[in-house]
Amino acid sequence: MADLRLFSYLPNPRINKATVTARLCDVEVDVRGAKPRELVDWLWDADARPLTEADKAPGSPTMREARTGFAGVLHKTDAFLEAHPFGTVPAAFSPDGQVGIFESNSIARAVARLSKNDHPIYGRDAYEASRIDSFLDVSLVFARDTQKYLLSIAGKSISQDLYDATEKAVDTYMAGIENALDGRAYLVGEDVSLADVCFAAEMVEFALSHYNRSVLEEAGLAPLFDENLKDRFPRSMTHLVRCLEHPAFAPDLGAHYAQILARAETGSLRA
Numbered sequence: 568m569a570d571l572r573l574f575s576y577l578p579n580p581r582i583n584k585a586t587v588t589a590r591l592c593d594v595e596v597d598v599r600g601a602k603p604r605e606l607v608d609w610l611w612d613a614d615a616r617p618l619t620e621a622d623k624a625p626g627s628p629t630m631r632e633a634r635t636g637f638a639g640v641l642h643k644t645d646a647f648l649e650a651h652p653f654g655t656v657p658a659a660f661s662p663d664g665q666v667g668i669f670e671s672n673s674i675a676r677a678v679a680r681l682s683k684n685d686h687p688i689y690g691r692d693a694y695e696a697s698r699i700d701s702f703l704d705v706s707l708v709f710a711r712d713t714q715k716y717l718l719s720i721a722g723k724s725i726s727q728d729l730y731d732a733t734e735k736a737v738d739t740y741m742a743g744i745e746n747a748l749d750g751r752a753y754l755v756g757e758d759v760s761l762a763d764v765c766f767a768a769e770m771v772e773f774a775l776s777h778y779n780r781s782v783l784e785e786a787g788l789a790p791l792f793d794e795n796l797k798d799r800f801p802r803s804m805t806h807l808v809r810c811l812e813h814p815a816f817a818p819d820l821g822a823h824y825a826q827i828l829a830r831a832e833t834g835s836l837r838a
């Protein structure tokens with residue numbers, strides 16, 4: 568039996584925080600899900616599965632209004648909402664389905680705590696662990712800001728205010744990461760930690776904005792994820808590429824980033 572069950576739309580860089588960590592820590596995770604647009608036809612549950620015709624019948628008790636990143640109706644069981652009070656994916660569950668763990672950073676922490684080896688994924692002592700938490704916290708703030716930007720351009724419009732706020736958020740986050748990497752190979756300690764995993768995942772998530780760059784260009788706005796990042800934050804972007812080439816990142820997070828780059832019209836995103 569897997570150590571942790573995961574349910575999400577796939578691919579999702581945020582769930583890869585858990586899958587990358589699982590590879591580093593020899594933890595077995597059971598990943599279920601489907602393409603984002605297909606998740607409306609899934610039962611959101613600890614035992615997630617495609618909907619049957621009976622599940623879809625009018626008046627079905629699992630019908631819930633989508634809130635973030637989805638539109639229309641989603642089918643979430645009462646048990647799902649009991650375990651996941653915010654009703655979001657990625658969603659993790661203990662093997663018996665009783666304990667729900669939400670927020671991708673916390674899901675990755677759960678995998679790290681289930682580690683079967685001595686990889687210092689969550690630091691070597693209380694100080695390193697807490698410094699890793701610091702990076703996870705700032706990454707969540709960055710993720711919240713970039714999520715608004717991503718969802719806005721996916722919806723084919725963006726306000727100047729949101730663009731300006733995102734630009735500031737990117738500057739703040741990247742400047743901190745750049746400083747942290749001055750004279751260091753990793754964000755914390757001497758090896759890959761949850762801090763690097765989370766940073767890489769949120770950058771790949773942000774890179775997804777590339778798919779809707781025409782919305783920005785039509786509004787006369789420069790895409791916030793482009794080659795400028797490499798010029799302005801060279802240590803951070805080099806670190807990103809190095810992480811994504813690591814064998815624990817390459818199969819999913821690295822592959823997803825390569826897919827985004829492959830669709831870059833000009834190749835201008837290449838590091």
Ligand SMILES: N[C@@H](CCC(=O)N[C@@H](CS)C(=O)NCC(=O)O)C(=O)O
Pocket residue numbers: 581632633634635636637641654655656657669670671672710
């Ligand atoms: N900060 C959260 C973000 C989770 C989130 O916002 N998930 C959205 C999809 S992007 C969701 O599950 N929405 C469900 C709904 O609309 O009901 C994380 O990293 O896990």
